[in-house]
Amino acid sequence: MEKEGYKKLAKYYDEIYQNKDYSNEIKFLIEILNKHNSKKILDVGCGTGTHISLLEKADFECTGIDLNIEMLKIANKKVKAKLLQANMSDFNIDEKFDAIICMFASFNHLLSIRESIKALRCFYKHLKKNGILILDLHNSKTKGSKEDNFKNIYRKMSWDYNSGTKIETTKVVFRVPEGLIEDKHLMRIFSINEMNELLSGVGFKNIQILGGYKQKVANGDSKNLEVIGQK
Numbered sequence: 656m657e658k659e660g661y662k663k664l665a666k667y668y669d670e671i672y673q674n675k676d677y678s679n680e681i682k683f684l685i686e687i688l689n690k691h692n693s694k695k696i697l698d699v700g701c702g703t704g705t706h707i708s709l710l711e712k713a714d715f716e717c718t719g720i721d722l723n724i725e726m727l728k729i730a731n732k733k734v735k736a737k738l739l740q741a742n743m744s745d746f747n748i749d750e751k752f753d754a755i756i757c758m759f760a761s762f763n764h765l766l767s768i769r770e771s772i773k774a775l776r777c778f779y780k781h782l783k784k785n786g787i788l789i790l791d792l793h794n795s796k797t798k799g800s801k802e803d804n805f806k807n808i809y810r811k812m813s814w815d816y817n818s819g820t821k822i823e824t825t826k827v828v829f830r831v832p833e834g835l836i837e838d839k840h841l842m843r844i845f846s847i848n849e850m851n852e853l854l855s856g857v858g859f860k861n862i863q864i865l866g867g868y869k870q871k872v873a874n875g876d877s878k879n880l881e882v883i884g885q886k
């Protein structure tokens with residue numbers, strides 16, 4: 656969703672993603688966080704705060720940032736964490752974290768390499784020495800469409816990938832109780848090579864790129880890329 660889309664749909668977001676397997680993602684995250692003894696976590700693009708609320712239940716200390724205030728208002732009802740409205744490619748919190756997570760394709764909203772480098776530099780700056788970055792990236796290069804029905808919402812989506820611009824464009828129509836909402840969202844799809852180069856260029860070491868939420872090395876067809884780097 657674009658900025659306006661998240662604004663209009665924030666109150667429906669948790670209903671739309673009620674079947675997303677957040678608990679499996681949390682299991683994956685906790686395994687990595689525990690391995691690195693990370694307790695103090697920054698969730699970038701935290702949205703409505705579902706990862707934060709599950710991490711708090713497991714005793715992690717969290718802070719969240721998101722561009723969209725409407726998403727943060729929903730998150731605020733679910734979490735204890737400090738929540739800040741900020742752009743991931745240009746933020747400054749006077750704190751450093753053991754780990755930064757950026758889940759469910761939030762990073763794919765950065766459409767240019769310049770913006771992604773700026774964001775990675777910000778992440779690097781906000782990590783403690785040896786701190787861990789975990790980016791959960793969308794990795795689709797297909798054309799398709801689908802329809803879903805939720806309790807109060809009907810959604811029709813169609814998407815296409817442009818291999819020249821490396822941008823996936825998704826058009827979505829939502830029928831919500833107030834009427835129709837049309838949205839178009841753009842996502843930059845990053846290759847495994849690009850992510851390796853971007854992270855190492857910013858200074859990250861021990862880079863690993865996994866395919867999905869299992870500890871398996873990614874390939875070009877992996878639906879999600881889990882990109883892990885260490886400061």
Ligand SMILES: C[S@@+](CC[C@H](N)C(=O)[O-])C[C@H]1O[C@@H](n2cnc3c(N)ncnc32)[C@H](O)[C@@H]1O
Pocket residue numbers: 661699700701702703704705706720721722723726741742743744757758759760761764765
């Ligand atoms: C698909 S949602 C994911 C939300 C949450 N991480 C989750 O897993 O449910 C993407 C989020 O990224 C946020 N976002 C997009 N661009 C951003 C930016 N430049 N800086 C911070 N947040 C951004 C959106 O407002 C939205 O809340």
